[in-house]
Amino acid sequence: MTSSADVVDELHRRGLIAQSTDEGELRAALAAGPVTYYCGFDPTARSLHVGHLIQFMVLRALQRAGHQPIVLVGGATGLIGDPRPSAERTLNSPELVGEWVERIRARVAPFLDRPAAEQGLLAPVYVNNLEWTAPLSAIDFLRELGKNFRVNRMLAKEAVSARLNSDAGISYTEFSYQILQANDFKELHERHGCTLQTGGSDQWGNLTAGTDLVRRTHGVSVHALGTPLITRADGTKIGKTEGATVWLDPEETSPYAFFQYWLGIDDVDVRAWLPLFSERSPEEVAALIASSEEKPQAREAQRALAEELTRLVHGEDELRQAEAAGRALFGRAELAELGAATLEAALSEAGTTTVEGEWPTLAALLQQSGLCSSLSDARRTVKEGGAYLNNVRIADGEARPVSSDVLPGGWLVLRRGRRTVAGVRRAEVSAV
Structure with a gap:
């Protein structure tokens, strides 16, 4: 189990921190005792994909260090959609978003519930921001929340500025998204004493909007931690294979296909991704990277990562089946x-x-x-x-x-x- 004092060093060693608010204050808070932290996932599809795995690596590292995780599935923010740089999102029906909330909630559980049960760690708290967003009136939204935001800072957000300078423009609906996400941090601070939010560095404007709102409304400093955006050596997004997305839900991407995706990644990518996605010791990771450099044809690093992540996402039985399928198709079982x-x-x-x-x-x-x-x-x-x-x-x-x-x-x-x-x-x- 990683100590609270060492967890930031572990995250840095693995390359999981791209940005953070005052790191000295964050280290002190983590060392002082259990910190309640959260990460949010919007149900904009039926499943999360492998690009979300990096968030679970951070959630799990902090959990192992004795801190309290909260997982937010955005039943409210999923109805709006975080602005994309290129075009307006399609608004899905409340019924469909509600279905996706439950699907994603079920898939998230093994990442944090299993270590809590097996290792005696703090069990995650699951929340849906529709609980506090749905009762919010338009007047309350403007008076209690909107007055704390400055439009010039909201315009500076990268996705917003990109859309403003495009033919597509941006609707007030998507422009308001960061206020809703900031309100999530405020609500979780009030309800659960949450003082840290983690997320992708592309969400940095939303993350710091939350820390600013908590400071303005409660007069306290809270923290944000941004993870790097992961791409392949050729510049394409992680989890894209022949134009298709690699999902975490086995109904969308089979455990066999999931296993084969990691087994087939490029040597350059496996060396970059092993520290990010493997929870092995630094010595084991270094040995696998060395093996990839010395004997790339053996693909030892790819197989180790494929086994570890398939076990994590789908469990031991599905890993065995995926491995057996590969062996059987090619005459070895x-x-x-x-x-x-x-x-x-x-x-x-x-x-x-x-x-x-x-x-x-x-x-x-x-x-x-x-x-x-x-x-x-x-x-x-x-x-x-x-x-x-x-x-x-x-x-x-x-x-x-x-x-x-x-x-x-x-x-x-x-x-x-x-x-x-x-x-x-x-x-x-x-x-x-």
């Missing part, structure tokens, strides 16, 4: 041992094909699945010993699959060579 859901998730990443009617020949399946360009190519691949059905080398390309070949969910797994895989299923066979 038994495919029949995989559950239907894991097999389907793994094959959806590899590519799948549905065939009508009775099973065609294996050579035809190799062609229809896209593993071979033509029947002659498929027959040649079989003859050369490079085609596999369920990890068993195909001896006869004119043979047809039989019922005993069919895996859970109705799948056949075809492979060409060592790494090229496709799943095939008959149209009338439903997944188990």
